Amino acid sequence: MTIDIRPVDPFDVAAVDAWWEVYAAALRADRGDDAVLWSLEETRQELRQASAVFERQVFLARLEDRAVGAAGLGLPLKDNTHLADVAVYVVPDARRTGVGSTLLEEIEARAIARSRRTFLAETSWAASAPADGTGHPGVEFGRRHGYALALGDRESVLDLPVAPELLDRLGAGTPDDGYVLRSWTGPVPEDLVAGWAALSSSLDTEAPMGDLDIEAGTPSVAEVGESEELVAAQGRTSFCVVALSPDGQVAAYSQLVVSGDDSSAYQWGTLVRREDRGHRLGMRVKLENLRRLQQELPRTPRVVTYNAESNEHMLAVNVALGFRPSGRLAELQKRIG
Structure with missing residues (x-):
């Protein structure tokens, strides 16, 4: 053969x-x-x-x-x-x-x-199966070839629409702390793109990494533009929200990308700068983005997101919004030198 x-x-x-x-x-x-x-x-x-x-x-x-x-x-x-x-x-x-x-x-x-010298791979399975993927074909195949579980993620789904009353309740009590939300659909506005690039490029290392051999990325406005060009070519729609600090810096962001084929929304990232944490900014930007998504594309059936199992804070935010576990994802890694 x-x-x-x-x-x-x-x-x-x-x-x-x-x-x-x-x-x-x-x-x-x-x-x-x-x-x-x-x-x-x-x-x-x-x-x-x-x-x-x-x-x-x-x-x-x-x-x-x-x-x-x-x-x-x-x-x-x-x-x-x-x-x-x-x-x-x-x-x-x-x-x-x-x-x-x-x-x-x-x-x-x-x-x-x-x-x-480092190979990364992913495989997913049902939420009801063991967290370490024992018995799953993708995990077992990886293990036979030298790949180990470096980070375990939870796949979660939020069925839409979310009741406006729940969004209002979760947003109640927002402090008057000088942070301002700004939102848009499509490419990042020119006056925000440098701050967006700086914050989004740190997602891979600011979020829980487990044993992944990943280094911090270098901010690049050109890279943001390249990603936006691909989103447009694919017929996808990007919804973005940032929280601006009192001095006008991008302190937090959240991005939802809606597929032009299945109409589902995918959470591409939510992150708060270290120095701005403790102000509920993660919840604030996610709430604003959900409101805009439901207003502009009310027929969107669901949001799919992935979070490290160890990311207790973001998982708690998602559970409060109504996300339910829908699967598990293993980030596998093999080092050869």
Whole structure:
């Protein structure tokens, strides 16, 4: 049995279609209707983007001319250039045939050739299953190939709409402390983009990291613009709120991105600067963004978010808003040097 692995040209429509079908089949096999998927067109636009900060490569594995496996390799180009993001997907009836292992060997070799020494991967499973992923195919596959659980996340879903009375009650008692909220839809306003870049670039290291080998990012206005270009190309809508400190600095932010395909909203980030914590700013920006989302896109069915299991404060905020656990996600890591 020969496994044929070939790179996928992002402008080859049929090849990208085949890649996405494998990706979707693999996730649905593990999560069923709860699988959180990027749509085909969202995936296609991401693969086609010429990025200055992140290189993306994808590969398709075939057995007897049938697509049975898909893999992705992501290489940061600006920060954390010791890392490689790896992903492997195999259709259910081709698992345990060597397809996944062969794909992983291929993309790890390519990462090593680019001087990457830490590999990161993700896999998700039902909320009712063990927190460490024991027995889950993705976790067990990773363990067999040297990947350990570096950070466990909780996937949560908020069914919309949230009653205005609840939003008002949670926002009651907001102190008159000089912080001002500012919100918008679409790209970050020019006068705020530098502060937005500075705060959002610290999300990976300011949020709980577990054992992840990730370094703080360098703020970049150009990187913010690149992300906004992709959101627009994918037909997504971005809702943003910041809290400005009394001296006018971006002290907190929250961003919701609504898919143009399934209409669901995804929480891309909420963060408060260290020096501004203790003012309920996280709750304040999330409440404002939910109000705007429900006013502007009232048919949005849900919000999906991910938080580290150790992030007790943000989990408590989400529970108060009505989020319910919908799954678990493991951030797996393998170091080779």
